[in-house]
Amino acid sequence: xxxxxxxxxxxxxxxxxxxxxxxxxxxxxxxxxxxxxxxxxxxxxxxxxxxxxxxxxxxxxxxxxxxxxxxxxxxxxxxxxxxxxxxxxxxxxxxxxxxxxxxxxxxxxxxxxxxxxxxxxxxxxxxxxxxxxxxxxxxxxxxxxxxxxxxxxxxxxxxxxxxxxxxxxxxxxxxxxxxxxxxxxxxxxxxxxxxxxxxxxxxxxxxxxxxxxxxxxxxxxxxxxxxxxxxxxxxxxxxxxxxxxxxxxxxxxxxxxxxxxxxxxxxxxxxxxxxxxxxxxxxxxxxxxxxxxxxxxxxxxxxxxxxxxxxxxxxxxxxxxxxxxxxxxxxxxxxxxxxxxxxxxxxxxxxxxxxxxxxxxxxxxxxxxxxxxxxxxxxxxxxxxxxxxxxxxxxxxxxxxxxxxxxxxxxxxxxxxxxxxxxxxxxxxxxxxxxxxxxxxxxxxxxxxxxxxxxxxxxxxxxxxxxxxxxxxxxxxxxxxxxxxxxx
Ligand code: SAM
Ligand code: SF4
Numbered sequence: 001x002x003x004x005x006x007x008x009x010x011x012x013x014x015x016x017x018x019x020x021x022x023x024x025x026x027x028x029x030x031x032x033x034x035x036x037x038x039x040x041x042x043x044x045x046x047x048x049x050x051x052x053x054x055x056x057x058x059x060x061x062x063x064x065x066x067x068x069x070x071x072x073x074x075x076x077x078x079x080x081x082x083x084x085x086x087x088x089x090x091x092x093x094x095x096x097x098x099x100x101x102x103x104x105x106x107x108x109x110x111x112x113x114x115x116x117x118x119x120x121x122x123x124x125x126x127x128x129x130x131x132x133x134x135x136x137x138x139x140x141x142x143x144x145x146x147x148x149x150x151x152x153x154x155x156x157x158x159x160x161x162x163x164x165x166x167x168x169x170x171x172x173x174x175x176x177x178x179x180x181x182x183x184x185x186x187x188x189x190x191x192x193x194x195x196x197x198x199x200x201x202x203x204x205x206x207x208x209x210x211x212x213x214x215x216x217x218x219x220x221x222x223x224x225x226x227x228x229x230x231x232x233x234x235x236x237x238x239x240x241x242x243x244x245x246x247x248x249x250x251x252x253x254x255x256x257x258x259x260x261x262x263x264x265x266x267x268x269x270x271x272x273x274x275x276x277x278x279x280x281x282x283x284x285x286x287x288x289x290x291x292x293x294x295x296x297x298x299x300x301x302x303x304x305x306x307x308x309x310x311x312x313x314x315x316x317x318x319x320x321x322x323x324x325x326x327x328x329x330x331x332x333x334x335x336x337x338x339x340x341x342x343x344x345x346x347x348x349x350x351x352x353x354x355x356x357x358x359x360x361x362x363x364x365x366x367x368x369x370x371x372x373x374x375x376x377x378x379x380x381x382x383x384x385x386x387x388x389x390x391x392x393x394x395x396x397x398x399x400x401x402x403x404x405x406x407x408x409x410x411x412x413x414x415x416x417x418x419x420x421x422x423x424x425x426x427x428x429x430x431x432x433x434x435x436x437x438x439x440x441x442x443x444x445x446x447x448x449x450x451x452x453x454x455x456x457x458x459x460x461x462x463x464x465x466x467x468x469x470x471x472x473x474x475x476x477x478x479x480x481x482x483x484x485x486x487x488x
Contacts, residue, residue, distance in 0.1 A: 008150060009191035011230050015239035017277035020232060022213045027265045030059035040064050044076050047320035050084065052281070058268045058321045062261045070313060077316035077344040080323050088399045088431040089391055090326075090348045091384070092141040092184070093134055096357050097122055097160055099375065101147030103188075103228040105211070106221040107254065107301045109293035109375045110147045116294045116372045120357040121151065127160065128167050131180060133360040135169035137352050137384050138442035140400040140434065141182045143207065145355075145375075148188035148227060157187055158201035165202060171441045176482040178441070181402035184250070188227070189237035195244030204405045205283050206241045207250030210234060213266030214258035221257065221301065238270070242278045247411025249274070250328070252286035255311070256302035263287075264314055268321045280412045284326040284348065285318060287311075291332050293376035312340055319345035334379040342396060352384035385444050392450040397458060399431035400438060403487035426488045429471045432458055433486055436478045 043057045053061070061073060098121030101110040109117055122130065134142060144160055146152045161183045168179050184205040185198060195206070212218050215231060222228045238249040251270055253263040267285055275281045289311065290302040306314070318327060329338050329346045331353040338349060354360050356373045371377060382390070388398045403426065404410065432455060439451040455475070462468045474486040 008153075008227070009194060011189075011227070011233040013191065014232065014236045015192075015243050017239045017273065018232070018236045020235065021269055021273045022215070022235070022266050023269075024215065024262075027055070027059075027262055027269075030056060030265065031062065031259075031261050033059065033063060035060045035063060037064075037066070037069060040069050041072070044072055044320070047323065048076055048079065050080065050323045052271070052275070052323065053268065053321040055265050055269050055272065058265055058317065059261075061317045061320060062264060073313070073320065074316045074344055077319035080319055081344055081347070084323055085347045086397070086428050086431075087395060088397045088401075088427055089342055089346070090141070090399045090401065091139070091351055091388075092143055092348065093137075093139045093350050093353055093384075094143045094145050094186075094330075094355060095127075095130055095134065095164070096145045096355050096359070096375070097127065098149070098152060099147050099357055100149040100151055102150070103148050103226040104223050105228060107211075107257070107290050107293065107296055109296060109371065111295075112226075114295035118373050120373075122358060124163060126358055127163055130358060130360045131164050131167040132169050133362070135167070135178050135180070136363060136442075138388075138400070138438045139352075139384070140178065140180060141184070141204075141402055142180050143184045143186055143205075143350075145186045146188070152187070154190055154194035154197040157185060158197050161185065161198065161201040161203055171482075174441055174482050176437075176441055176484045178437075178484065181400075181485070182405050186250075189234050190241070192240055192244045195241045195246050199245045203246065204402075205248040205250045206238075206246045207252065207284070207286070208234070208237050208241075209252030209254060209286060209288070210266070210270070211254045212257040212263065213253060213270075214262055217258040235270075238274060238282065239277065242274065242280060242411070247278075247280055248283040248405065250284040250286060251282045252288065254290060255287055255306045255314075256290035256304055258304055260304065260306045260310060260314055264317060264321075267318070271322050271325060278412070281322065282325050283410075284328050285322065286328045286330070287314065287318070288330060288332050291376040291379065292371070294371040294374070296376075308337060311337065315341050315345040331378045331380040332376065335382060338380055339390070339394075342391070342394075349387070351380075351382060351387035353378060353380075385442070385447050388438065388443070389447040389450050392447065392454050395454065395457075397428070397431045397454065398435055398438065399427070400434035401427060401430035401487065403430045406487070425467070428458070428462075429467070429474075430487050432471060433474050433478060436475045437484055440479055 099110045104111045182204040186207040326347045328348040477483045
């Protein structure tokens with residue numbers, strides 16, 4: 001893996017849709033409007049038809065303060081989650097590759113002026129070891145995370161992704177071989193050429209968070225003499241990535257920096273912008289809340305802290321506004337919040353997470369968080385097996401499925417599949433087969449018992465016919481042999 005110290009791309013060539021669509025006066029005005037409960041109910045009815053909501057309609061939901069209306073929003077979110085995603089929850093874990101960074105984002109432990117941070121980039125050997133340990137836990141999908149630095153150019157990111165795909169883990173008992181089946185990246189904005197390079201390495205989702213869509217706040221916390229100081233270059237990056245072939249994009253905002261309702265409107269505007277210009281919405285949206293980080297004065301940075309009740313309400317509103325976009329809640333959040341959000345909005349979680357560079361330890365080793373080696377403190381330290389068991393006991397199906405991306409069901413094509421409800425015909429079976437893989441190879445005895453019980457219940461719900469026979473056949477082959485990775 002070569003660390004090429006390249007000239008950084010110039011930040012002038014934007015996408016064909018490179019305009020600033022964040023209409024602050026409009027959004028702020030919308031958030032002051034009071035609407036009658038009749039209109040709110042009409043909007044809720046529209047979202048029940050799985051139609052994406054406009055910025056104006058989303059503002060009406062955000063302004064709805066009466067407990068009865070808020071309850072209706074939660075109920076609708078629960079229903080939509082069930083209709084579009086079923087009871088599956090997809091699992092991933094991040095791999096932090098390097099924490100060198102040229103930027104100075106006030107909220108981040110990796111920022112260049114933070115002298116407390118121990119700086120490190122994984123060597124190839126270390127990367128392989130980390131991935132093997134993640135595979136040994138049962139992970140199949142990862143998100144590779146990078147600071148922004150000359151050493152982490154697109155070729156380096158692409159080499160890292162290829163290296164991750166190459167790592168194999170042979171299970172000591174079943175003899176089955178596993179490897180990462182989908183490698184997503186969270187990396188600083190690239191040029192069109194850069195996106196083509198990482199796409200060629202086979203990345204899944206390209207994730208980039210705007211952090212805040214509020215211009216003055218963005219300027220205040222991202223110094224203008226850093227690359228990240230360029231608001232437009234970042235705002236336009238998902239569009240450039242789609243134009244370059246990376247059509248699964250993940251948007252996000254870091255909550256706590258500016259008014260949360262403003263950020264939600266901006267995320268919905270961003271999704272609508274991509275839909276209008278490329279006929280494809282974001283694959284996922286993330287909404288991390290700021291966590292304590294080394295050298296970060298959290299009270300000074302998180303001036304707009306989002307209370308737990310508002311945070312959950314925000315997730316429910318996003319579920320209504322963008323019904324076909326996956327919502328991710330990471331281990332930044334405490335267990336109780338994550339558990340609550342699973343039922344009405346969230347479709348992807350990480351677990352057993354370490355965000356320290358080289359932080360995945362030998363199984364059985366106790367992992368202590370140490371802020372000077374991490375980007376921030378995580379809130380949910382449950383191991384993967386415990387989290388899976390918790391989900392099973394609450395009748396969610398943990399899924400390690402990566403089929404869509406591998407069968408080319410991404411971007412615009414993915415939206416076509418998602419819309420008519422095909423997802424449940426493919427996703428639920430793939431969730432069941434990947435759950436069986438987990439139970440055969442990685443689960444503790446208690447988790448295995450809980451998983452087998454849920455599998456029986458889910459199989460009983462499948463309509464009789466050829467498709468069910470084929471699902472049963474695959475589950476049996478996985479349970480009884482070393483065959484793996486049998487997907488629809
Ligand atoms: N350097 C790349 C960038 O800035 O896009 C990679 C991202 S950074 C390692 C991943 C994300 O972590 C950031 O986009 C930010 O939203 C989030 N983050 C940074 N500091 C955080 C904190 N203190 N608490 C929670 N999330 C944080
Ligand atoms: Fe660097 Fe990204 Fe952290 Fe900003 S958020 S300091 S760009 S790693």
